[in-house]
Amino acid sequence: MTVSAAxxxxxxxxxxxxxxxxxxxxxxxxxxxxxxxxxxxIANDVGVQPGALYNHFPTKQDILKDLMLSHMSDLxxxxxxxxxxxDLDPLERFVRFHIRFHLERADEVFISFMExxxxxxxxxxxxxQERRRYETILTxxxxxxxxxxxxxxDNAKVTTRAIIAMLTGIPTWYREGGDLSESDIETLYLDxxxxxxxxxxxxxxxxxxxx
Amino acid sequence: MTVSAAxxxxxxxxxxxxxxxxxxxxxxxxxxxxxxxxxxxIANDVGVQPGALYNHFPTKQDILKDLMLSHMSDLxxxxxxxxxxxDLDPLERFVRFHIRFHLERADEVFISFMExxxxxxxxxxxxxQERRRYETILTxxxxxxxxxxxxxxDNAKVTTRAIIAMLTGIPTWYREGGDLSESDIETLYLDxxxxxxxxxxxxxxxxxxxx
DNA sequence: CTTGAAAATGAATGAACGTTCATTTAATTC
DNA sequence: GAATTAAATGAACGTTCATTCATTTTCAAG
Numbered sequence: 001m002t003v004s005a006a007x008x009x010x011x012x013x014x015x016x017x018x019x020x021x022x023x024x025x026x027x028x029x030x031x032x033x034x035x036x037x038x039x040x041x042i043a044n045d046v047g048v049q050p051g052a053l054y055n056h057f058p059t060k061q062d063i064l065k066d067l068m069l070s071h072m073s074d075l076x077x078x079x080x081x082x083x084x085x086x087d088l089d090p091l092e093r094f095v096r097f098h099i100r101f102h103l104e105r106a107d108e109v110f111i112s113f114m115e116x117x118x119x120x121x122x123x124x125x126x127x128x129q130e131r132r133r134y135e136t137i138l139t140x141x142x143x144x145x146x147x148x149x150x151x152x153x154d155n156a157k158v159t160t161r162a163i164i165a166m167l168t169g170i171p172t173w174y175r176e177g178g179d180l181s182e183s184d185i186e187t188l189y190l191d192x193x194x195x196x197x198x199x200x201x202x203x204x205x206x207x208x209x210x211x
Numbered sequence: 212m213t214v215s216a217a218x219x220x221x222x223x224x225x226x227x228x229x230x231x232x233x234x235x236x237x238x239x240x241x242x243x244x245x246x247x248x249x250x251x252x253i254a255n256d257v258g259v260q261p262g263a264l265y266n267h268f269p270t271k272q273d274i275l276k277d278l279m280l281s282h283m284s285d286l287x288x289x290x291x292x293x294x295x296x297x298d299l300d301p302l303e304r305f306v307r308f309h310i311r312f313h314l315e316r317a318d319e320v321f322i323s324f325m326e327x328x329x330x331x332x333x334x335x336x337x338x339x340q341e342r343r344r345y346e347t348i349l350t351x352x353x354x355x356x357x358x359x360x361x362x363x364x365d366n367a368k369v370t371t372r373a374i375i376a377m378l379t380g381i382p383t384w385y386r387e388g389g390d391l392s393e394s395d396i397e398t399l400y401l402d403x404x405x406x407x408x409x410x411x412x413x414x415x416x417x418x419x420x421x422x
Numbered sequence: 423c424t425t426g427a428a429a430a431t432g433a434a435t436g437a438a439c440g441t442t443c444a445t446t447t448a449a450t451t452c
Numbered sequence: 453g454a455a456t457t458a459a460a461t462g463a464a465c466g467t468t469c470a471t472t473c474a475t476t477t478t479c480a481a482g
Binding site for chain 2: 031032033034035036114117118154155158159161162163164165166168169170172173180185187188189191192193195196197198200
């Protein structure tokens with residue numbers, strides 16, 4: 001630990017509390033929605049008086065902004081990290097990555113989708129920019145696959161949104177311990193996506209010959 | 212007009228106001244979310260004092276319940292009515308119907324999706340039941356198509372949810388007057404859906420021969 | 423052991439909330 | 453045109469909201 005790091009982390013209690021605030025806020029915002037959650041409820045979950053929250057976040061809105069921006073940056077960072085073993089088909093990589101990440105962090109995903117409208121305009125713009133960056137990843141994969149003749153799609157942007165909407169809907173109904181494992185879900189959705197973007201004349205699971 | 216109808220509609224001012232309340236509430240709830248909208252805002256939109264709202268709806272929660280239940284019943288009724296000219300492929304009929312209805316009533320759809328958690332448990336159960344009925348329509352179409360050999364799908368229920376999520380995402384980004392007409396959207400999504408559920412060996416736009 | 427700052431307390435702020443209610447307005451019925 | 457009644461008013465209810473703040477506690481650093 002460096003000297004400056006030691007200084008800034010000297011009082012670690014505060015950082016821990018801030019983290020507990022985030023955890024509690026995520027749970028509450030996901031369950032009831034930003035507007036329906038009070039600072040008192042969050043404070044109560046953390047085990048602290050309402051006023052103490054303001055030692056860690058200047059306003060309630062800042063808690064939401066913090067959650068959403070760090071979620072988006074986690075998402076983009078995780079995508080970057082997921083590509084180190086680069087031998088997988090990019091579309092498969094994206095679909096599997098998206099499903100895994102969104103099932104792992106269902107609450108954050110839900111908030112990031114539902115609470116866009118609860119953000120102040122400037123915070124909204126910042127989050128929206130990150131969301132577009134993420135969409136572009138899939139659009140680029142599709143465009144590249146189209147020009148290579150692997151996919152056939154009328155409109156890559158619309159298809160991007162269709163696929164992401166399809167995948168992002170999973171956490172709204174999927175529950176662990178049900179009939180289907182996470183791996184089953186990945187397989188099912190990957191199959192749907194592959195077929196949806198396949199060249200019009202042929203569909204086969206692993207890239208069959210075109211007619 | 213019958214005698215009894217004349218009696219119940221004698222004071223039509225109230226029904227008009229109730230309708231204006233619904234309109235205002237739909238706009239506000241869709242824009243800001245149920246919890247973030249105050250009765251004062253709705254009253255202001257209607258051009259009336261807050262207390263006057265309570266002549267028409269017993270509570271704020273009842274406004275939401277009214278909106279969501281009547282939306283679901285409109286949806287199911289509209290589906291029933293859409294099938295009178297019965298010569299269309301059922302899947303195409305469903306996709307086109309769903310897109311049209313959801314683009315026409317984007318605000319209501321948005322509310323019905325976003326504000327489920329704002330409903331009291333009993334109201335939630337009532338709405339959820341209707342939502343399931345709607346899902347079942349598509350599931351049945353898929354199952355029937357599978358046993359007829361027209362579609363190939365691993366899991367009809369999951370595929371139902373995937374398709375509905377895909378379609379329901381449209382109103383979140385589609386705006387009239389953009390590059391794409393509603394009819395373009397229908398065509399694009401219909402193509403995606405058709406291919407996604409097509410028999411694994413062959414895809415062709417209008418039901419080509421299987422290998 | 424003292425110091426100093428971060429963290430938490432506990433009480434208070436004014437504003438906004440959903441809802442109630444006595445009263446007035448307006449329109450229909452007999 | 454008097455009686456009736458739905459509809460709207462305007463003020464108020466008690467409660468809860470996000471936020472502030474003087475004070476106290478906690479605890480590592482010197």
